[in-house]
Amino acid sequence: MKAEISPRMKVILYGLMCVLLIPFVFPTWWMVTSSVKPISDIFAFPPQLLPQSYDWTTYSKVFELQPFVKQYWNSAYIAAIVTIGTMIVSSMAGYAFARIKFPFANTIFMIVLLGLLIPSEVTIVPLFQMFLKAGMVNTHWPLVLVPIFGAPSVFATFVMRQFFVTLPVELEEAARVDGLGRFKIFRKIALPLARPALASVAIFTFLHSWNLYLEPIVFLSSADKFTLPQALTQYTDAYGGPMWNIQLAAATLTALPVLIVFIIAQKQFVEGLAHTGLKG
């Protein structure tokens, strides 16, 4: 399949890929360009690929109608805490499952893996009750604690374990001979070598937290506590209909930073995913 390709074949392949690319790229393009169109132009026919007139007030309205800056900050700091917390918890657990012999390790690992299968919707009702009893509803605590310690971090643990299994044991044996204890071995040898795996864990944990929708709408009720996905759907007019251009502006603001980071670091994103060991 790596045979040299004829020029004619090349044209066909490029053409096919460009056509397939449209539904992947067009929505993002539409989102950005429509966010600055006046509302009447958004539904204009023929559809305007590039705005013909500009309405820059959409962006300011985004901030006027909701505490958008606060909401942005909410999403950001929650995602940051969750990412760091998950990296710590999952790297420790993953390392232990990969390298340390302790009784029932395999059984416990199976139980932990169960977390991957349980949809968050299944546990959301009792979790709500638990946090209600603890007085933590309408705070950000559920959005931080559950991802770090619960089901979402299990995937991270799995990835870290797969990675640590592939580290050569000799490195740690040499460290043991040098007199390092287990935790020091983890901190000084295993962890620094785990950068690629940690990077992909960080990326996916951040994205997952950034995109959470069910949990915020269940747990949060005041607008200044909302996270971005939640806030995006709140831009409705007096009749409850969506204010499209403002929503799109807010959506652009939400998506753009992540997109920019992605374009800069796309190699790490993609290769991190490819090496998660999901090859089976």
Added chain:
Amino acid sequence: MADVTLSRVRKSYGALDIIHGADLGIRDGEFVVLVGPSGCGKSTLLRMIAGLETITGGDIRIGGRVVNDLDPKDRDIAMVFQNYALYPHMTVATNMGFSLEHRGTSKAEIAGRVKWAADILGLSQLLDRYPRQLSGGQRQRVAMGRAIVRNPQVFLFDEPLSNLDAKLRVVMRGEIKSLHQRLKTTTIYVTHDQVEAMTMADKIVVLNAGRVEQIGAPLDLYDRPANQFVAGFIGSPSMNFLSGTITEKGFAAPGIVLPLPQTASELNDRKVVYGIRPEHFTLDDTGVPAEILLVEPMGSETQVTMKLGETQVTGVFRERVSLLSGATIRVRPELSNIHLFAADGGQRLN
């Protein structure tokens, strides 16, 4: 007829020439070895014959047909890869029969051919196993079985023994050679190991940096290498080289004068490279002095690292040398086995 001819075959990647015009004629039934150091282009050449690489210039003919633009499957060749390239998810039998499936051969005939090949290679008990259950040598034999099942015009071997341990290599060498004697199929064999080349080939092609240095029978290359490269490549331990000038008294190298054969007389005053194989020194009290640096007894022979003048050389003697480093022995190079090469370019002079 399964002869293979290469005429002015060239290969370039963009501006970079990998193979600079190779000419080669292989007769039907011959066992030809392409040998050379890493990167010399031998594998590339083999893959061009197979059809796995395109040909930038020149022609390749198999059985008289020009095959330049033919797919591998239409060239009637079979190949044994260095890493065996066995399909890991198929049994030995399916692996061997895979190539016959696409040619409209009936199931019964496929089974028959597979059995025939398996019998020849001693694989009959392993037909239901998977490659991961086999040892290296067994996998190699399955790879060979896959090749012979189709009864092609030409066998191509790409460094098949490199992944085996030394002892197994010796055994498999013999098996490949006897397979060739039995089936008499034209074989082109690539290796970097000159011992394999010497023991297996009817004809050796020595390659260096994309050029053919010499083509000939093994002993011809051993006795009369065409240039310094071939001289140093063929033979183990390799030939000793001393740089110096031809004078009336003999060959003047730094710190020593060595005897010259009669044929060298016309080359007076030339700067040459003097070549003598380690096994062509004899211990002789009337010879030149050599300071011993290291003595390595191998049992049947003794290898001695010594200094002729200021040049360090290796000698291999049938007699036991029980002297220690620092002592001096006297050696004589066999006149009939002295090779002279031009100091510039390395061409053979005598």
Added chain:
Amino acid sequence: MAVAQDNAIPEGRSSSPFWTVARRDSLGGFLFIAPQLIGITIFVLIPLGLVFWYSLHEWNVLANTFTYTGTQNYQMLIEDPNLPQVLGSTAIFSAGLVVLNLSLALLLAVLLNQRLAGITVFRTLFFSPVVVSLVAWTIVWGFLLQKNGGINGMLQLFGIEGPNWLRGETTAMISVIVVQVFKNVGLNMILFLAALQGVPNELYEAARIDGAPRFKQFRRITLPLISPTILLTSIITIAGSLQVFAQIAVLTQGGPGLSTTVLVYYLYQQAFQFHFFGYGSTLSILLFLIVAVLTFAQWQLRKRIVFYES
């Protein structure tokens, strides 16, 4: 555990410590996994048990009643007139999503596995929807799918009158599936790409010499050798498809009627819109059982259809 005694050891010393190196290491192991394990227990296992407990009660949060009703909720479940359609919608959604997702991911991976200039740009672009905010992506699509939105606008350029995508039962289901697939297929594409690149090139060369045509190479060599990845991605994709919530909540709110009300959305409605926490919990158990059974079935199938190297 007996330890060889050196004569120099004075009397009274114990012969072996309790905390051997191995035991201390085990303890360390438990400490390492403690956060994750405790977290799983608190946030996954206990809730799972609680869900089961709740499902045995009738629980109206507004009226603040919590009465034990035994299997009454499960009776209701069996007799729920909506349930067959909900399950049907769920099945259609999952099946459509998984089939479309996996085949598109494989197609894209094969396309991207060529040595073409600029192929990494394409790879990045195909992957970009994965990182775009989910709700943002859904909102844009919702907007494009309006009767007078971008998609119908494009169709009109070709003289085609597009339907009101989100208002027709079939078209709404198709829309929801397509939106979800294009969002996430980049992930599976990358996984398949990695798997494809793990197949040694030599095998294809041998197949070329053996005379296998390209399609046969794909069927007999590529597919078997990437089957572990196919299985794993299908398990993850199926499990994920049963959890799709935001798209449906934003795009169709389960409508029109019940046509896009998948089990997860139905659960949300019952628990958080109608405040029937007890019944919602019953639905949660049902969801969990479905996921568990499907995953178990696929895991058992692996012996039959997946080839493993070791």
